[in-house]
Amino acid sequence: MTTHFISAEVDLRDTAEELHSAIEIELKKHGEPLRWAVTDVDVDRQKALVEGYVLVEASPVAA
Amino acid sequence: MNPRPLTVVLIVPTGVGASIGGFAGDALPVARAIAQISDTLITHPNVLNGAQLYWPIPNALYVEGYALDKFAAGCWGLQPVHQNRIGLIMDCAIEPDLQLRHLQAVDAARATLGLNITDCILTDRPLQVELRTSESGASWGTIGNPDSLLRAADKLIAQAKVQAIAVVARFPEDEGSLALENYRHGKGVDPLAGAEAVISHLIVRTFKIPCAHAPALSALPLDPHLSPRSAAEEIGYTFLPCVLAGLSKAPQFVTPAVGQASCLSQVLGGQDARPTTTNIYTNRGNFESASQSLWADRVDAVVIPATACGGSAILSLSGRSTVQIIAVGDNKTQMQASPEKLGIKALQVNSYLEAIGVLVALRSGISPASLGADISSLRCLSDSIKQI
Numbered sequence: 001m002t003t004h005f006i007s008a009e010v011d012l013r014d015t016a017e018e019l020h021s022a023i024e025i026e027l028k029k030h031g032e033p034l035r036w037a038v039t040d041v042d043v044d045r046q047k048a049l050v051e052g053y054v055l056v057e058a059s060p061v062a063a
Numbered sequence: 064m065n066p067r068p069l070t071v072v073l074i075v076p077t078g079v080g081a082s083i084g085g086f087a088g089d090a091l092p093v094a095r096a097i098a099q100i101s102d103t104l105i106t107h108p109n110v111l112n113g114a115q116l117y118w119p120i121p122n123a124l125y126v127e128g129y130a131l132d133k134f135a136a137g138c139w140g141l142q143p144v145h146q147n148r149i150g151l152i153m154d155c156a157i158e159p160d161l162q163l164r165h166l167q168a169v170d171a172a173r174a175t176l177g178l179n180i181t182d183c184i185l186t187d188r189p190l191q192v193e194l195r196t197s198e199s200g201a202s203w204g205t206i207g208n209p210d211s212l213l214r215a216a217d218k219l220i221a222q223a224k225v226q227a228i229a230v231v232a233r234f235p236e237d238e239g240s241l242a243l244e245n246y247r248h249g250k251g252v253d254p255l256a257g258a259e260a261v262i263s264h265l266i267v268r269t270f271k272i273p274c275a276h277a278p279a280l281s282a283l284p285l286d287p288h289l290s291p292r293s294a295a296e297e298i299g300y301t302f303l304p305c306v307l308a309g310l311s312k313a314p315q316f317v318t319p320a321v322g323q324a325s326c327l328s329q330v331l332g333g334q335d336a337r338p339t340t341t342n343i344y345t346n347r348g349n350f351e352s353a354s355q356s357l358w359a360d361r362v363d364a365v366v367i368p369a370t371a372c373g374g375s376a377i378l379s380l381s382g383r384s385t386v387q388i389i390a391v392g393d394n395k396t397q398m399q400a401s402p403e404k405l406g407i408k409a410l411q412v413n414s415y416l417e418a419i420g421v422l423v424a425l426r427s428g429i430s431p432a433s434l435g436a437d438i439s440s441l442r443c444l445s446d447s448i449k450q451i
Binding site: 007016017019023032035036037038040043050051 | 197201206209379
């Protein structure tokens with residue numbers, strides 16, 4: 001098991017709840033989200049800048 | 064008829080350089096003041112922990128950040144307790160003398176405060192904490208051996224039946240660094256805070272019980288210019304007493320059973336995961352009455368630094384029309400996530416004093432807008448204008 005820091009850009013959504021879901025989906029591509037936050041918003045590009053860290057379980061070792 | 068209790072969430076994210084609450088428990092006065100006008104205050108260790116200093120607030124719930132996010136999302140409930148049985152995990156990388164200092168802090172908390180701290184375990188490998196700073200300026204960190212941390216927690220829960228876990232990890236000495244010098248002088252970002260959150264989040268996520276962390280560090284040389292905001296961390300040998308005091312009455316979590324979705328609100332179309340049948344929740348039977356548990360639909364207001372509205376809890380709670388988000392302007396942070404940028408409807412105030420005034424108005428059933436000099440005209444919906 002390891003912890004990893006992730007930076008990502010996520011498209012802004014109509015509601016904060018939809019943005020929450022979109023961020024979790026994006027982070028889950030890298031592991032299990034432990035903690036994250038939108039640190040800024042690029043208003044021109046309509047992108048939320050996200051920093052967070054995820055937990056990655058070790059892959060089972062092949063017998 | 065009893066009026067609806069006022070439930071307030073106070074958040075000061077850790078490791079983001081908050082000018083109030085970014086140092087050594089320096090948002091505690093804010094928490095004490097808000098608790099005075101709330102029936103229940105829900106807040107987190109970064110707000111309430113002042114190393115050697117803490118303040119017991121009878122109506123405050125000490126909720127670790129990962130659990131607070133789950134609570135805000137409607138996934139977990141909070142179950143108040145009289146007292147938790149606490150276990151202590153110590154990083155085996157801590158030097159013997161420093162280990163002894165921490166054990167003596169535990170003994171002091173048992174003898175002087177009457178806390179129920181029953182068992183201690185050393186990790187089987189050094190945790191190897193490393194500190195980092197992100198591009199935004201927030202602190203974070205990595206743990207080299209998270210499995211060792213989780214093995215220790217598992218033993219404490221399985222063998223000693225503890226209900227809450229305090230962790231003390233050996234943090235790298237940062238003496239002489241600019242970040243530490245700034246921190247001691249009440250500026251910049253707490254370089255340890257982000258890594259501390261990783262540790263407690265790991266345990267809360269895995270075992271779903273309260274957890275908080277105190278770093279183990281050698282004492283620093285005396286600094287005559289130490290900031291009052293940082294001073295609580297330089298009056299003793301450990302940062303542990305506040306953690307033990309907080310955990311002793313931290314609420315337990317009402318969580319979905321194994322095999323259920325991790326957040327039932329997601330499968331119930333946005334409804335809370337409040338238990339409807341006893342078998343949905345693994346630990347519901349441990350509590351005398353699930354009706355005493357607290358869920359996100361009880362939250363009336365959230366107080367947050369205005370530039371730090373991008374966290375999971377705020378995004379979740381902003382979707383509830385009954386929650387008033389109060390964004391405090393003069394608590395500056397390294398973040399740039401304001402309510403307007405995120406499309407979050409919030410009441411912007413300058414200070415915590417003003418936020419407390421807003422809460423008093425809400426509690427009294429008074430619209431905060433009616434207390435200002437200018438009151439806007441009544442808004443008419445477009446299709447009714449012709450009829451008026």
